[in-house]
Amino acid sequence: MTTAKMMTVKSRGISILLVDDHPVVRQGYRRVLEHQDDFSVVAEADNAANAYRAFKSHGPDVVVMDISMPGASGLEAIRNIRARDADARILVFSMHSEAAQVKAAFSAGASGFVTKGSEPAELIAAIRSVARGEHAMSDDVARVLALESLVPTKSALDQLGEREIEILRQFAAGHTKEQIAANLNLSTKTVQNYHYLIKAKTGLRTDAQLVRLAVECGLANL
Amino acid sequence: MTTAKMMTVKSRGISILLVDDHPVVRQGYRRVLEHQDDFSVVAEADNAANAYRAFKSHGPDVVVMDISMPGASGLEAIRNIRARDADARILVFSMHSEAAQVKAAFSAGASGFVTKGSEPAELIAAIRSVARGEHAMSDDVARVLALESLVPTKSALDQLGEREIEILRQFAAGHTKEQIAANLNLSTKTVQNYHYLIKAKTGLRTDAQLVRLAVECGLANL
């Protein structure tokens, strides 16, 4: 819709904002990307807040963002950026390729999703795609998503309700059932019941497995 | 001891084997490192087994390795490589900087430890150091290690016995107490007692917190 203003800023290349909390990793991407003649990394950020600031001041064509960052979720950053500019093109670049995480990213407003397990060429192609206003994802992500759209609900997480997910998140974060109950204004018994329900629905037996599930699905960090 | 053979291979630069399970990340490092005139990345590997093979066939001056890899632990890879060549120089390049993980890496035979949160210059300097046969670590790692050598036993893990650590590891991996008991030829009761003891010693209350502790200390992956 309002792509005109973009055009005025730069006529030939694709300007990129890099967001990742690891300096060396950022440097690496920067070199990989700048090896392309038409790419130019105009800014970097190491957290969600700085990403938003950098986006405001540089208005890059594409934001390449690692969503697993300390503090505010990368999803938050995506929402913030999109709230300010509904035309922003954000390509998330993640370690994992859980269907739930991918969906969350897209529904937060991302235009693409590439895993760190992809070949550099895939990343580069994806950046070109989202710069063109298209959506893009790496092959492995597409496969996971396709597979889970065929098989009823393979992802184990979307068979969980809103409340269950919230409790799982807090549980994985290390909170006691009493703390969770207090946080959500529930009785301890209810939290216990949810805890049981979550295990029943996911088929998991151990609390440790629940934590791993939560981490894999991007509900918890570390 | 056997540094002579190294000398014959290349007389001027530092040859490097890159080990990381993410292709794009590897590409990034490769570019960062090859930007240095005297560095040359002679091989890459995406897991522990390939790392060992690549080391055998290329005999690089320095191995730069991410230890958080799927399958066999990176620590295992370090031990394997050092078992074959006690002179091998391995620089581990990790996300975390937990004292326990750092110690584990060094006792496995690593020559250096740099976190991904470090500046590229630190990585480069560290590679030069270990190539010279010295030990190296990034500032943040040094700080963590120094701090924990000053404070009695802050690291929560070294107050745990051998057996307790093993049980914590298996527990964090998602195994049931019964499975753990079976694996170690113990009664379920004993495993329960250890589980209780671990929580008592670490001051942790929740199973989820135990998992996080284990992951932070490099006992478990993911």
Add this chain to the structure above:
DNA sequence: AATTTGGTCGGGCAAATTTCCCGACCTGCA
């Protein structure tokens, strides 16, 4: 309007587990 569906919230109760405390064994060490 009536009903079905599904998420949320919690009580109840038997069975299982946790929480502590205890004793026994073995090893290294002073």
Add this chain to the structure above:
DNA sequence: TGCAGGTCGGGAAATTTGCCCGACCAAATT
């Protein structure tokens, strides 16, 4: 020789889990 500390498990009370149930409410169906 004796003590400290890691390993292994029993016992008993307190707590939690596993599973089932009913109640409420909101949205979707009929």
